[in-house]
Amino acid sequence: MTRFAILLGGELTVTARLRGQIAGARLIAADSGMMHAAALGVVPELWVGDFDSAGSELAVQYRDVPRETFPAEKDATDGAIAVAEAIRRGASELLLLGGLGGQSDHTVGLLGQSLGLARQGVACFLSSGTEEAWPLIPGRLRVELPAETRLSVVPFSDLAGLSLAGVKWPLANRDVALGSTLTLSNVALGPVEIVLRAGHGIAIAYPPLAPDE
Known part of the structure; x- marks a missing residue:
């Protein structure tokens, strides 16, 4: 099973439990989700997004991380793009980090996306560090x-x-x-x-x- 953790731009509390959950996972950062990399002690293999919310300090700190840049006016969120790329790279399990809490539309949309992934046979787990979620299908x-x-x-x-x-x-x-x-x-x-x-x-x-x- 190939596990990918996706770093999203919402709040994330780094706990011992969270560190254990991402151990051994490959990582992709979605735009400002890169801000969680330092606290987690990781360097993602890819950074995707339109980079409208990733600050210049992150750009300098992670200048060696390969990037895929997308236009700001697009028909998918940066997180959805990161998920699609993880699946393209062979992900069979996804850990979505930093997507719970915050803006309700993005949170509910992400929960719906997790259900869609589960229906495709991709195991999915969401965490903010203090709150965790799993899609339920038959x-x-x-x-x-x-x-x-x-x-x-x-x-x-x-x-x-x-x-x-x-x-x-x-x-x-x-x-x-x-x-x-x-x-x-x-x-x-x-x-x-x-x-x-x-x-x-x-x-x-x-x-x-x-x-x-």
Whole structure:
């Protein structure tokens, strides 16, 4: 499995958990997402975007990183361009870093994009360091979470046959309507198993930070 981490321009809190999640992944920066490279201690293999939000200091600091420049007026976000390039380079798993929180339109658009990737058979995970998300499509998903992590499943359509195990309030083969709050604010007891028969949604988790983070 070829793993790529995409550095996006939103907020990112660097934690020990996040460092472990990106270990061994190849990296691509999308425009101002390059600002996270130093904190993560990485140098991406490619930098893409229209560079309307990447400052001159970043341009100097990472002048040796290969770039692909696109016009500001284009029909895809810089993040989507970075994702497409990762897939072109053989990505079978994508870690989208810095895309949660911030502008709601970009966040929801990115969550929708993650669902599209999952439908294409590309495993996808999103993180801001303090918030994590996984697309849910029919099938089984195991999420490694520390105990006492708050976990929500947000339906993006009616869900059929949803089961949750490894949580404080488990579910077994439940139907959950679009707009339902039934599956918000559960609590993980450790690794979580999610099974879905039909529909699609997003699992969102808030792992507790270490005392020094």
